Every structure is written in structure tokens, then in C-alpha cells.
Amino acid sequence: MNSSLDEMYRDIILEHYRYPRGKKPIDKVDVSTAGKNPSCGDEIDVELQVENDIIKNIHVDCKGCAISVASASMLAELVKDKPLDEVIENAEIVRKMLKGEEENLPEEFGDIVTLKGVRKFPVRIKCALLAWLTLLEGIKNFQNGDGRRNQIVSTEEQE
Amino acid sequence: MTSDLKSEIMTDSKKLSFDSSKIQDDFPILETKINGHRLVYLDNAASSQKPEAVINALDNFYKTTNSNIHRGLHTLAEKATNAYEHCREHVAKFIGGVSCEEIIFTSGTTESTNLVANSWGNENIGEGDEILITEMEHHANLVPWVLLAQKKNALLRQIPITTDGTLDLTDINKLINEKTKLLAVTHMSNVLGTINPIKELIELAHKNGALTLIDGAQAVPHMPVDVKDLNADFYCFSSHKMLGPTGVGVLYGKKEILEKMPPYILGGEMIREVSFEKVTFNDLPHKFEAGTPNIADVVAFDTALTYLENIGMENIRNHEIEISKYAIEKLTEIEGITIQGPLDETIRGAAISFTDRDVHPHDISTFLDSRGIAIRAGHHCAQPLMKVLKTVATARASFYIYNDRADVDYLAETVKEMRRYFRG
Numbered sequence A: 001m002n003s004s005l006d007e008m009y010r011d012i013i014l015e016h017y018r019y020p021r022g023k024k025p026i027d028k029v030d031v032s033t034a035g036k037n038p039s040c041g042d043e044i045d046v047e048l049q050v051e052n053d054i055i056k057n058i059h060v061d062c063k064g065c066a067i068s069v070a071s072a073s074m075l076a077e078l079v080k081d082k083p084l085d086e087v088i089e090n091a092e093i094v095r096k097m098l099k100g101e102e103e104n105l106p107e108e109f110g111d112i113v114t115l116k117g118v119r120k121f122p123v124r125i126k127c128a129l130l131a132w133l134t135l136l137e138g139i140k141n142f143q144n145g146d147g148r149r150n151q152i153v154s155t156e157e158q159e
Numbered sequence B: 001m002t003s004d005l006k007s008e009i010m011t012d013s014k015k016l017s018f019d020s021s022k023i024q025d026d027f028p029i030l031e032t033k034i035n036g037h038r039l040v041y042l043d044n045a046a047s048s049q050k051p052e053a054v055i056n057a058l059d060n061f062y063k064t065t066n067s068n069i070h071r072g073l074h075t076l077a078e079k080a081t082n083a084y085e086h087c088r089e090h091v092a093k094f095i096g097g098v099s100c101e102e103i104i105f106t107s108g109t110t111e112s113t114n115l116v117a118n119s120w121g122n123e124n125i126g127e128g129d130e131i132l133i134t135e136m137e138h139h140a141n142l143v144p145w146v147l148l149a150q151k152k153n154a155l156l157r158q159i160p161i162t163t164d165g166t167l168d169l170t171d172i173n174k175l176i177n178e179k180t181k182l183l184a185v186t187h188m189s190n191v192l193g194t195i196n197p198i199k200e201l202i203e204l205a206h207k208n209g210a211l212t213l214i215d216g217a218q219a220v221p222h223m224p225v226d227v228k229d230l231n232a233d234f235y236c237f238s239s240h241k242m243l244g245p246t247g248v249g250v251l252y253g254k255k256e257i258l259e260k261m262p263p264y265i266l267g268g269e270m271i272r273e274v275s276f277e278k279v280t281f282n283d284l285p286h287k288f289e290a291g292t293p294n295i296a297d298v299v300a301f302d303t304a305l306t307y308l309e310n311i312g313m314e315n316i317r318n319h320e321i322e323i324s325k326y327a328i329e330k331l332t333e334i335e336g337i338t339i340q341g342p343l344d345e346t347i348r349g350a351a352i353s354f355t356d357r358d359v360h361p362h363d364i365s366t367f368l369d370s371r372g373i374a375i376r377a378g379h380h381c382a383q384p385l386m387k388v389l390k391t392v393a394t395a396r397a398s399f400y401i402y403n404d405r406a407d408v409d410y411l412a413e414t415v416k417e418m419r420r421y422f423r424g
């Protein structure tokens, strides 16, 4: 079998891709952001319900490749019930891991470490980053009192 | 015997001699292993591979002939000039027997369209004029016109496409009208594979007083093209998609039109006489070839043309009709796979786009690559077309002379394996 292929599409990633978490719509939406990957066409909507600066509920809807969908699903799992500031730190750690600047993730990151395999496929790093960058933008807007801003985040400008 | 019948019989007898597996032996790269598998190269619409003869021609030029052209008076300069100009004669013959003055070497189709937009377009398009393109254009035959139209306050209009991926000509008599100054259309779509009825469109454009530019990047490599018979005013294509080196393109233009156009790159080689006060431009085609051109690659392109002629463009077309038919048959059999473009192999080329109901094109392409198959996934430099197709990207397998039915079988099997892999 092809090892770098199976390293990128680890079983855990394929499992998240087939059964993504956070698909269920939420009733109360305090933060809403959209993101896209113009070069491959991946699109994502992230919605949060925030109470006392804690993410009470999250809804992610990602249309894209296996990597972007799995990454979004893992994100939904990680950030629920966490304070916004901690989530910002978490997203930064994930970004560093994908860029090869961080090797070991804290235990609580669970499956996310499996996304490391995309590093061998540089063009796919953007796919793994999409959900995280979109979430960060949403939180930033929310903290600026503008959580429902309808501006689309693009991974291209972040590169 | 009518000439039609004659060519049919000739084609038939020649067809028997078309043997992709023999052709494969001429392409050293096909021996490469990709991720432990035999390379099955199905990204020919992006760029073709090169036969040994072309690689040798390039090597040989630098070893025996290398020199600048048109300026030295020594033996090598003359030899290099002759080799370069020989290719021009060859190109002129290859596309239907036009004059050498009408063949301009550029760096590729993209530079060819840009040359026309910047030179002819800049002089001849004015406020309220219309430029007509189609919804299936490559960015190379789209972006120059979008910008020109903006700059000149002209109107850029598009011929729409139907759901089966052919041009929708219902309103063509309104779309081409007395305001139309240029019709710029692709001969064959790099995404859908559709071969457009350009001869009819050119005639209609001419009736309305418009000029025509044909993007032949996907046509000239794959079928006989006679620009005189088509009566195209400009015709553009690239060497690298037809077995030749990268960095060489062709702009064919009718002499009487080219003569009136100003050069768009200025420098050496394109002037006859120059002082600090006045410049007289050189004759065609040199007026449009300022500076030192891509000599070695042009010379090797000559060899690519010979290679194609030895196989026969008619034979290549027939081979691709056959392989398209087989590939469409095999791919449509697979649950969840949809072909984007015409299903009738007689009105299309062998660039076959498909989408999977469940799997993103990038995942398809990564998986196929792990099995040695090179395809293209993405928007194929045709973002407006993706919008029309209501998709963001497609996977595209594009075939050429060295591809055979075994490649199609392997592709179809691997696509099935890919679906099992991602769907679980």
C-alpha cells in the first residue's frame, strides 16, 4: 500500500470525513462566519452559540475535500464548551502543527494530531487550515462586537 | 473518387498502423515509476510528454548549432537562423499552408492572445463596441478581453452553453451583431472537451464585419487544423501541448491585418532603422518578435511537428475518438461518476472531465496519483465555466497518442478503488 497516502488519509480522518461532527444546526447563533479556499473551491460555514465567552454550541457545514471536512469535524469536537481565549490558542497550535512548527500536541487534541500527514502534500495544508482560520475570524469579529459579519474568509490571503 | 471518400479509406488503412504501445517506447518519461506504479499520464491537456526525438533535438541544438539568430554573420548564426526559420515554414505548412509572414512565435497561447488584445485590440476596440466570447473560455482567452473591455468601455458578451456542454446558439444572431468587433472562441474546450463549430461562427462573425480569434491550444495537438479553410483571422496555440518544448507558442494572423498592427514589445530585432528621433519597424513577422526569441525550443518544436506528421493528424483524431468513446463508456458505468461535457465522442476531444457525487476532485487526484495516474483536478483556469456547471472543480483525464485502452481500464478500476477507499 502507499504509505504517504495512508498517512494523509488516516482511518480516523476518513471516519470524520464520512461522519462529520457538528453537522446539527443550532438554535441560537451568536457568531457566523464563512470561509473558502478559492483554489480548490472548499467552502465552510461556522456558527457558534456563545455564553459568557464560552462556546456552548457549534455548527459547521463544510463542502470540500476529505481533509477540509475532517479537519472541520475535529474542530467542532475540540472547541465545544471551551472559553474563546483558549480556543484561539488551540487554533494557533493547530496552525503551527500543520506548518511543521509544532510536533507534539496536548492530549486533549485527540484525533487532530492525525492531520499531520498533510504536511507531505503542501497544497493540502490550506484544506486542513480552512476551518480553523474561519473560526478565528468569527471569534475576532465577535470580540469586536461584530459576530455576524458577512465577510468571507479566504485561505489564499493568509498564505 | 471524391476526396472525402479517399481520405476515409486512407485513414482506415492507416488506422491499423496506429499502435500506442509502439509510440510509448518513444517517450522516455513513460518508464518512470510514480509511487511504485507505472506512470499513466492522463494530464495531456495541461501539457504533453516529449518524445526522445524532441529531447534530442534540443540537446543537439545546444551541442552543434547554438548561436543568436538574424544578426551574426558567422556560420553558426546562419545555421541557427535557418533552423529557426525552418520551423516557421513548417508551422505555416502544418496549419494549412499559410505564409511564413503570418506565423509569429510567442511564448505560448497566452502570449498570443495578449499580443492581439494589446496590439489589435488597443487600436480597434472602442466605446460601445462588443467582444464576444463563450462561457467555456480558458482564462488565457478571457482575462485579456475582460480588461480590454473595461479599459475601452466596451461590452464583453458570452455565448452560453447548454447542459450537455455544447454552445447554445439559440440567440447567436443577436449575440453577433453590427457592434461586434471581435469573436474570440476556443476551438476545443480544455474542460468539457467540446469541439465548437468555429467555421460557422467565423462565417457569421465575418458577415457582421467582426474579426475572429480562435484559441486552438487544445485543437492543433489533436486534429488536422486548416486555418485558411476555417478563415480565422487569428489563431493561437502552444508547442508544449503537442509534444514540443515549453515556452513556444504560435500566433497566426492574416497578413493584411498583422501589417496594420503596431508591435507590442519593443526592442531589438523588430526595427528596420532607428535613430533617437524615429523608428521604422521591421517587416512581418519580425515586427512582433522583439529581442532574442526562444531559439532552441522553436528548433525542437520543428521535430515535434515532424513526429506528429509521421503519425498523421487524421489518425490521431481517430485514435482519440476511439479512446474517448471507450473512456466515457467505462467511466459512466461507475456508480456516482458524472461526465461533464458532451457524451458523443464525435463532437469532442479526449479531455474528459468528471465529478464524483461523493468525493472531491482533489481527493480523487491524490488517490489516483498514489496509483501512478496523473490527472488534473481543479477549476482548470476556467472559473466562470465552473460557475455555469454549478461545481467548484472537476477531475480531468486527458488522453493523447501514447494512451491506450489499458490506460482507460486501469483508470476505471482505480476510480472504483478510490470510491471504496473514501466511502468505506
Ligand SMILES: Cc1ncc(COP(=O)(O)O)c(C=O)c1O
Pocket: B045, B046, B107, B108, B109, B110, B111, B138, B140, B141, B186, B188, B189, B190, B215, B217, B218, B238, B249
Ligand atoms: C484552451 C486553452 N487555452 C489556452 C491555454 C493556455 O496555454 P499556455 O499556458 O500554453 O499559454 C490552455 C492551456 O492551459 C488551454 O487549454
